[in-house]
Amino acid sequence: MKFLPPLLICLGAxxxxxxxxxxxxxxxxxxxxxxxxxxxxxxxxPIPGHGSNLxxxxxxxxxxxxxxxxxxxxxxxxxxxxxxxVKEIYAxxxxxxxxxxxxxxxxxxxxxxxxxxxxxxWVVQTSDGQETVMSGEFxxxxxANANESHPYxxxxxxxxxxxxxxxxxxx
Amino acid sequence: xxxIFASVPITVKVNSLIVLVLVLGIGMxxxxxxxxxxxxxxxxxxxxxxxxxxxxxxxxxxxxxxxRADLATGLxxxxxxxxxxxxxMFRPSxxxxxxxxxTIRDVxxxxxxxxxxxxxxxxxxxxxxxxxxxxxxxxxPERDEVxxxxxxxxxxxxxxxxxxxxxxxxxxxxxxxxxxxGILDIRFDITRTMAAQQQATGLALGLFALTVLGSGLLLxxxxxxxxxxxxxxxxxxxxxxxxxxxxxxxxxGKSDEIGRLGTSVNSMIDGLVERFKLAKYVSxxxxxxxxxxEESKRVERVLLFTDIRGFTSxxxxxxxxxxxxxxxxxxxxxxxxxxxxxxDIDKFVGDEIMAIFDGKAQVGNxxxxxxxxxxxxxxxxxxxxxxxxxxxxxxCGDVIQGMIGSSDRADFTVIGDNVNLAARLCSxxxxxxxxISQQILDSLKIHRYPGLGQIKVRGPVRVQVKGKEGLxxxxxxxxxxx
Numbered sequence: 001m002k003f004l005p006p007l008l009i010c011l012g013a014x015x016x017x018x019x020x021x022x023x024x025x026x027x028x029x030x031x032x033x034x035x036x037x038x039x040x041x042x043x044x045x046p047i048p049g050h051g052s053n054l055x056x057x058x059x060x061x062x063x064x065x066x067x068x069x070x071x072x073x074x075x076x077x078x079x080x081x082x083x084x085x086v087k088e089i090y091a092x093x094x095x096x097x098x099x100x101x102x103x104x105x106x107x108x109x110x111x112x113x114x115x116x117x118x119x120x121x122w123v124v125q126t127s128d129g130q131e132t133v134m135s136g137e138f139x140x141x142x143x144a145n146a147n148e149s150h151p152y153x154x155x156x157x158x159x160x161x162x163x164x165x166x167x168x169x170x171x
Numbered sequence: 172x173x174x175i176f177a178s179v180p181i182t183v184k185v186n187s188l189i190v191l192v193l194v195l196g197i198g199m200x201x202x203x204x205x206x207x208x209x210x211x212x213x214x215x216x217x218x219x220x221x222x223x224x225x226x227x228x229x230x231x232x233x234x235x236x237x238x239r240a241d242l243a244t245g246l247x248x249x250x251x252x253x254x255x256x257x258x259x260m261f262r263p264s265x266x267x268x269x270x271x272x273x274t275i276r277d278v279x280x281x282x283x284x285x286x287x288x289x290x291x292x293x294x295x296x297x298x299x300x301x302x303x304x305x306x307x308x309x310x311x312p313e314r315d316e317v318x319x320x321x322x323x324x325x326x327x328x329x330x331x332x333x334x335x336x337x338x339x340x341x342x343x344x345x346x347x348x349x350x351x352x353g354i355l356d357i358r359f360d361i362t363r364t365m366a367a368q369q370q371a372t373g374l375a376l377g378l379f380a381l382t383v384l385g386s387g388l389l390l391x392x393x394x395x396x397x398x399x400x401x402x403x404x405x406x407x408x409x410x411x412x413x414x415x416x417x418x419x420x421x422x423x424g425k426s427d428e429i430g431r432l433g434t435s436v437n438s439m440i441d442g443l444v445e446r447f448k449l450a451k452y453v454s455x456x457x458x459x460x461x462x463x464x465e466e467s468k469r470v471e472r473v474l475l476f477t478d479i480r481g482f483t484s485x486x487x488x489x490x491x492x493x494x495x496x497x498x499x500x501x502x503x504x505x506x507x508x509x510x511x512x513x514x515d516i517d518k519f520v521g522d523e524i525m526a527i528f529d530g531k532a533q534v535g536n537x538x539x540x541x542x543x544x545x546x547x548x549x550x551x552x553x554x555x556x557x558x559x560x561x562x563x564x565x566x567c568g569d570v571i572q573g574m575i576g577s578s579d580r581a582d583f584t585v586i587g588d589n590v591n592l593a594a595r596l597c598s599x600x601x602x603x604x605x606x607i608s609q610q611i612l613d614s615l616k617i618h619r620y621p622g623l624g625q626i627k628v629r630g631p632v633r634v635q636v637k638g639k640e641g642l643x644x645x646x647x648x649x650x651x652x653x
Contacts, residue, residue: 045347046347047347048336048337048347048350049336051348136314136315137315138312138315141338142336142338142339144338145338145340148340150339151339151342151343152339
């Protein structure tokens, strides 16, 4: 019994140290709003998973550069590691001008990361700051449809591999 | 607590330890093996189910895309024929898919075309527990799938609810207003596997019990035979020895450590017997000297010598058996009476006895012994003592007590002039006489020794004693009979 207080202190200290040494840094950069939006079309038509809530999509510079490099190559939409695409989902289809998004979702290109699916890490961040890396089929299955013909945008009738992005950013 | 533990018999301790070790050791092994076996089977079931679900999902997707829902229903009909693996599909509302024509109507409306013809299949309801899980699966499409087990008509199934998502390409026919198209219900008949598992577990437990029992018995028996019983045997023999019975010996018949202990115990008992017997041949003084430091010292003692009068001529006239018998009888009587008075037989020399008395009442004790001896021999029957009598001489004074001889072979005895005087008195004493020195008389006069009764003293007679200057006063004493 003599050892109990020092043991508890040691346990507490090690737990504290453990949590300190791995700060949960956000995978979604805070300045994503400075990036360009991928689509000029207002995206608030109903789609499975989002209903008719307004979506705004921002992509990092690499995403645009990739498209610029396209033209004739077999995989024109192969985004480089480090590309980040952030999709804001608002609470309604027509939110107020200064309203904040309810949910942030992001695709982060990282081919060799063990958490990646199809080469992207799929992240969801709720309004309380809680961030989750999606490990299941949910986001991925729908976005896989981007590489086949789908009902959105230019519909990808040619079934071109678009690296899971429905609206490839145009420069 | 410690003392309670110490008093538990070693047999119980050993057997308990054996059982504990076996139960813990084999038990833990069995448990961990059984547990890992169960979890392996379970995870392999899940993988099978998942694999199955992916195949079915892909099939449905592929069949539905060209709008061949009829092929999808045909697929399910074929699945339903296989009782080992059952596949069903449910709408998010919980109704079984393909049971009625509501979806067909929806699709036809959306496409603005009566593309699909109507048909009908019988429903398959879910139980209450299944409904709860179902609702949970519908509510959390991001979780991918829900595994559970259920028992249907006495058979056990590993089951899976997997949500089928309404992906963009499906919305053309099915519309975009929902996320989940349906739930795949795949079940895997694990009745045989579970039975096999239970059998294996039962077998493992049975084997475990048998092993523990068998090993326990074997080990217990071995411990008993190898250690416990021999220890008990040795203990019994030692107990007998401590109670004075030197006859039993340890008989183990082995040459291991316990066997050697038994042999040692036997040697020890032999040694004890030897010593015990030896004590008969060794004076009390010698024993004390051995126990003490065998050092020499000057002490004051009373010396009593006895000698059988006319023994030599008696031994010449009589057969050896009679001589030995008579000698034995007379010496025994004297020895007993001397010991009774606390005297110590220093040595026997043929038919002579040399005895030493010490202590506060040494003179009184010696006199008592002498008087008793003469009285006893006087009243002994003819056939026992053959009419033989002893002469006794008693004297007291300083003597030197020590180890007289060489270091290899010695007598622990007393020497000195006073010893010689006592011996001289004995040689003068006639049959039945007790001769005492002046010093003894002086002591008798001072202390009286009432226990001796009335004593008649005659003398003095003056004699010359070898080694002593001048004549010594000798007195004859006798019990005064009225």
